[in-house]
Amino acid sequence: MTISQQGADVLRYTAFSSDPDGGNPAGIVLDASSLSDDDLLAIAAEVGYSESAFLTPPPEGLGGEEGRAFTLRYFSPKAEVAFCGHATIATAVALAERIGPGELLFATPAGTVPVEVTEEDGVLRATLTSVEPHVAPVDADDLAEALAALDWPASDLDPALPPRIAFAGNRHLVVGAATRARLADLAYDFTRLEALMHRLDLTTVQLVWRESATVFHVRDPFPVGGVVEDPATGAAAAAFGAYARELGLVPEDAVLTLHQGEDMGRPGELTVTLRAGDPRIRVAGEGARIG
The missing domain is CATH 3.10.310.10 (Diaminopimelate Epimerase; Chain A, domain 1)
Incomplete structure (x- = not known):
């Protein structure tokens, strides 16, 4: 089943560069609530980037500002990945374009990851804080x-x-x-x-x-x-x-x-x-x- 057949709206953003031809591209689905795990893997494989990111509503008790907390999962073309930094940065930038810069909170398979997005001269910059290394x-x-x-x-x-x-x-x-x-x-x-x-x-x-x-x-x-x-x-x-x-x-x-x-x-x-x-x-x- 293709992306269009699944009804998924896949955005494409790059991370770690303000140039679309630089950095690392990621696929992003801002609302993956209706998609199964098989759908997520199929979309990631069709997009073909190293990872694609999928947002769903946050788990109960996550915290964070209302409307700025999410569950975030990552899939490579082959499998789910516990954490992906570039897809987190790309997703944060995509969200900031829609809901504004500021604090975001993501529940990921690796743990809770806060991200701050700032804007300077029209360029968005995201900073993630890792789980304990x-x-x-x-x-x-x-x-x-x-x-x-x-x-x-x-x-x-x-x-x-x-x-x-x-x-x-x-x-x-x-x-x-x-x-x-x-x-x-x-x-x-x-x-x-x-x-x-x-x-x-x-x-x-x-x-x-x-x-x-x-x-x-x-x-x-x-x-x-x-x-x-x-x-x-x-x-x-x-x-x-x-x-x-x-x-x-x-x-x-x-x-x-x-x-x-x-x-x-x-x-x-x-x-x-x-x-x-x-x-x-x-x-x-x-x-x-x-x-």
Whole structure:
């Protein structure tokens, strides 16, 4: 059954860019109340973006301002995803265009995610606050399998960015590249990496190159979602913020800039904010409607 046959009104927005040709696109259905889970998956597959977002009324007791709280679910072309940062940013921008900037509250499968939308010179910018993150070591054999699937020799890794599994709504394997050239050269074994990621319950592998103290370039293979690479990954950005803080790579109070999508021709910019005394990570970016 096609989207039109399902009667769904699917919006298309990009996140982490004010340019529709940049950032990461997401499908958005502002009212998915009448759709089944099979419908949601079929729509996400037909739209073909890394994720699509679906809004329904909030659960009882969620809180938040009336008319500004929702249940939010995410589907890749292959499966439901517990949390998706770029689709959250895109959805918040789409809502702000209709009900105005301000505070939003989303009940997601990963937990409650507040979002603040502001407007400056006609450009909307959304900031999400992650669920509480954590960071864990990665088994040496699992890391070796990931590097084999990526075709990255261990000598191409940055020892200052040791591999870890980081969580801020879902799990991401963080791997540091020693050079920008290493990051730019991405040609991996899709099936092999997908199998490892399913076994480790990973959403993406986040490949990182550090340009300066607070500026990073990242890429996120996403074979478990049915796409080769995610252009701008808010959930992984939040997880990386937790990773950087846990390893003492940045101060407890820090604002990081992540550049993603450049190697795909869809440049985007993600702002990651850490606050001393608050374990949660804030991820911000602009958004724009596509077409």
